[in-house]
Amino acid sequence: MKRRAFLKTLGLAGAATAAAAVPGLAAEKPAAPGTVLATLFDLSQCIGCGACVEACREANANRYPEPKKPFPPMYPSRVPVEDWSDKRDVDDRLTPYNWLFIQSATVEHQGKSLEVHMPRRCMHCQKPPCANLCPWGAASKTASGSVRINTDICLGGAKCKTVCPWSIPQRQTGVGLYLDLLPSLAGNGVMYKCDRCHARMAAGGLPACIEACPNEVQSIGPRDEIVAKAHELAKAMSGFIYGETENGGTNTIYVSPVPFEAIQAASPPGPGRPTLAPVTDAMSFETSLAAAAVVAPIAAVAGAVLRAAKRNTDAKEHRHG
Template sequence: MHETADKIPLCKGAISRRCFLQTAGMGAAVLALPGASSTAATTSSQTEELATVLDLSQCIGCAACVEACREVNAHKYPEPKKPFPAMFPERVKVEDWSDRRFTDNRLTPYNWLYIQTVSGEYQGKPFELHIPRRCLHCQNPPCANLCPWGSALRQSNGIVRINEDICLGGGKCRDVCPWHIPQRQTGVGLYLKLMPRFAGNGVMYKCDRCYDLLAQGGLPACIEVCPMQIQSIGPRSEMLAKAHALAEDMNGFVYGEQENGGTNTFYVSPVPFDLLDQAAEKGPGRPHLAPVQDSMAKAGNLTWAVFAAPLAGIAAGLLTGARALSREDNADE
């Protein structure tokens, strides 16, 4: 089995410039191995991806999951430095949510989960459904495959997350995401140390499925606190079987199995998703529910991924070293 990018040994304690160069060089060497990837951790081919099932017929819209997500992940939220550097070119927009961090009716850098309430009529009867919206954790995520800096990654357990330590906030992940999930906060992150006027514009944020809690044997906060237990998490094959069983019981529909080539989030609804999409409020930070083709099957994206993966891996190694040096310099001040 090849050692993969997520197993590159990092320097302990204070990090010297020599260690930075060793780390960067090791990242490039690992990416040269057959089968290695900057976007997917393959620590064990025997490990099945984790997936979640959400039974929308049971969600009461209480938003306990939203509050739990905020509480558990508060230490990961950005604390921007102001005033923000003037960006070049000037068309690069500042995105500042620091004074609106309690906004909870859309996705923001401080709100990785929100409840999308949709109402309408189906088969002559009124309906109202509450849909917890967050990252779907795609099986072949364009955000990770196409990030030019290697800061978006997909773990072997199916979690897709952004490494905020090396993200430059360029927004490629949001552009290529079919649902435009990641959200940017200006004035935070490594770009301030590297090229504050030219490199990116902050850091991108999204649901990381409480990967740190899962690593300790816990559950994602949103699942832990749900009073109706509408969510389940487990091996993808089991969750997919459960989603289909729920759909059969309610004569319902599944979203997320085929979308974008397959995700690790399965919504089960008694109302067709095309009808929900028509009735849902959509816009920035408010994703749609329309069918999505596999974006990585597009020739342009596939070509970019093939050629960019080695460069992204090298960039990730260099940025990791730069981040370490930045912390060392801050400690010496």
């Protein structure tokens, strides 16, 4: 669903223009509570103008880190200082100051040369390893299906980046809670990434990147509707889908007229530039092992009951025997 249709569905058609003109005007929730929203990128429409990147930076500028320098010494010496505060203009990769970038590639497909532009940011996984494995409760899923990092409590250990199949979160040293705890011995700053404009969404708005796009490349809506739309679009353009099943399913789905392998080959991944390779479900074991943790105590109690019954029977036989 495009921006205007999205607001119309929510009974906000008349407010669509006003909501865009006056940030935070719309007080309504963007969707019924508990509705998992996904976004769809139609890459055939993206011209790589960068309006989404610019809008993201403007909308989130007040959330960017302002590190204190000099940074406290960290032990041992292998702990890396990651400082992007003097490179805030970098926009061709993910950084703590750039949560969305456009990956461009010239791809040969079916005898034609096509230029493809792909806005890249957090995939917002349905089973996010970053949130599931954060030991500090700093990363979590939201009701609308996005994944966010609480920058007020994040210690910057970068575990979320290590376990993310796309290495999305980016660290800035010299900022955050770790400075008040053990800055030399634990932590290393704060991790930053796209949270799909959580505050704007909560206020009834749309993510800045969606609102700013002149070509309506991106749509947002309930995930099942977005998935159906992605398949329709892919069928219509004989295209390809990425994000629907990756890592067990994400809430960011791309439809491209060229294979994603070809985009990856023409524009290889690297630091701050996420992969486009197929990604298996990193957390697939969780559900089965959680089931085992439910069955184990039941089996234990059943076993104890049977054993107690046998002891009683044996004791009676011993007394009468």
